[in-house]
Amino acid sequence: MAEVHEGICGAHQEGEKMKWTLSRKGYYCPSMIKDCIEFAKSCEECQKHGPIQRLPANELHSIVKPWSFRGWEIDIIGQIHPPSSKNHRYIIITIYYFTKWVEAIPLKEVYQKEILDFIEDHIIVWFGVPQTITMDQGTVFTGRKVMQYAQSRGIKLVT
Template sequence: MTEEDWRLPIINYLQYPILPYEKRIRITTLNYLMWNGDLVRKSKDELLLRCMGKKEYMKVMGEVHEGICGAHQGGRKTCWLIRRYGYFWPTMMKDCIEYSKGCEACQRHGPIQQAPSIPMSPVVKPWLFRGWATDLIGKIYPASSKQHCFIIVATDYFTKWVEAKPVKFTTSQEIIIFIK
């Protein structure tokens, strides 16, 4: 299965502009030109970026992300660096983000928590037994000697008192008995 090169319609239009082409291709081609046999894109800051096919840009992404001078930057920074080095393809940002997310070294050695930390807000209750947190743990394998597979746990918010009871089944009747 060969994937069609995204550059072909643009190159064809630039080489043979008199043939009938779709309006989308005619408009898109305004940002491109042929220079020394290569397709280049004019960037917003007037730089010429060399357009690349899939094989080429996979190699460039690998070099920039994890090559000899690569620092295992995130996807956005990798994309920024590739543009700075003078390369372009339409799906750069998406491809760079996917590449950096799939990098095994980044997954092994990168930060564990990526979400911003927020201060914890304690649950304050004014007196004993005013509020409880209840949870069900299970199914536990293997079951205990008495065939208990679940544990019902309740904690008082004020005193942090914990009550736990092993149960065989998680029926509403078992939960009601535990709470009473």
């Protein structure tokens, strides 16, 4: 697969084209299309130099908080392929609505403990206890530990 994708005659083909080339050379396995797509997605050169995915522009809606220490938004980016040299596969990111300040750290795995440690170390210690934290409905954000922590600190969780 590596030879077809990036070898002497390889042209860093995307998954479908790679599968077609392998089939023409007589190779087959039941999960070949899935394997080829995953292989192409994990190629660092393809990620750096591949085409930019363009989405139609949507109108932006700014969230304005009139007073400081009112609201933050938190989310997880990932799973990132390939992982970093230290095996980090996720990024936890938070945005402070009032100033648009961003805090982010890499994570190897995402558990509720990491979320709570991040909120404590990167939001509360530096900026104080926020009134609200907006998050999506991912299980890591809606779990019992996160809910209990927010309730004990008087933080309103908005999904």
